[in-house]
Amino acid sequence: MDPLTNTFKRRLAGPDVLYGLFVGLADPVAAEIAAGAGFDWVMIDAEHGPNDIRTLLVQLQATAAYPVATIVRPPNHDPATIKRILDLGAQTLIVPMVSSADEAEALVAAVRYPPRGVRGVGTALARAARWNRIPDYLERADEEICLIAQIESSGGLENLAAIAAVDGVDALFVGPSDLAASLGHLGNPGHPEVQDAVVGALTTITAAGRPAGVYASTGEAATTYVGNGARFVAVGIDAALLATATRDLARTFRTDSG
Numbered sequence: 036m037d038p039l040t041n042t043f044k045r046r047l048a049g050p051d052v053l054y055g056l057f058v059g060l061a062d063p064v065a066a067e068i069a070a071g072a073g074f075d076w077v078m079i080d081a082e083h084g085p086n087d088i089r090t091l092l093v094q095l096q097a098t099a100a101y102p103v104a105t106i107v108r109p110p111n112h113d114p115a116t117i118k119r120i121l122d123l124g125a126q127t128l129i130v131p132m133v134s135s136a137d138e139a140e141a142l143v144a145a146v147r148y149p150p151r152g153v154r155g156v157g158t159a160l161a162r163a164a165r166w167n168r169i170p171d172y173l174e175r176a177d178e179e180i181c182l183i184a185q186i187e188s189s190g191g192l193e194n195l196a197a198i199a200a201v202d203g204v205d206a207l208f209v210g211p212s213d214l215a216a217s218l219g220h221l222g223n224p225g226h227p228e229v230q231d232a233v234v235g236a237l238t239t240i241t242a243a244g245r246p247a248g249v250y251a252s253t254g255e256a257a258t259t260y261v262g263n264g265a266r267f268v269a270v271g272i273d274a275a276l277l278a279t280a281t282r283d284l285a286r287t288f289r290t291d292s293g
Contacts, residue, residue: 059084
């Protein structure tokens with residue numbers, strides 16, 4: 036397989052719904068376990084997970100051997116941080132808290148080399164370019180990046196159509212938890228107003244001709260979202276799965292022992 040080909044970006048253009056898992060434990064073994072589970076994609080979370088450049092690197096290395104797309108969520112919109120993540124070899128980014136077309140345009144510039152953008156050139160040190168062993172990396176890199184804008188605020192909803200229209204935004208991802216907080220329902224993403232907003236956002240994104248993604252906390256929610264146009268769906272978080280499974284196991288034995 037050509038190391039530059041972004042298979043996830045190509046699959047977004049196809050008919051399949053792609054299911055994924057958020058990976059936030061900041062550990063290469065945990066990331067490798069998730070990568071081998073059978074999901075279409077995993078997302079290494081540097082926004083909420085305790086990740087830095089070094090932990091992102093070892094997790095990208097750990098997942099590389101598996102037929103799964105590895106996405107990274109950077110902590111913010113900082114072009115220098117995004118540059119370093121791309122140089123590590125990440126090709127698909129879900130960038131949090133995108134609230135305007137101007138922000139989206141700045142992110143497009145951050146993931147592209149001049150003259151189309153502002154990404155700095157450092158391929159001699161970049162795993163993405165295999166340390167200059169990919170001779171046409173600079174010519175092809177821009178087109179293989181998949182930039183996903185995460186919509187998770189009332190401002191993002193208001194500007195959704197404009198964000199979706201920005202050239203270089205490949206897809207949009209709806210985050211119900213922060214959206215709930217922004218709409219006045221902190222901790223209650225299942226509130227009817229929030230759910231209506233999520234479904235409305237998915238419909239708007241799809242109508243704009245962009246692939247729509249979303250986090251679904253239940254199977255029922257996932258079914259609803261897919262029915263309303265979601266093309267890629269996160270269905271779990273590694274830390275939450277571990278927390279739930281260990282708690283339930285402990286409760287089982289403590290109950291059995293009286």
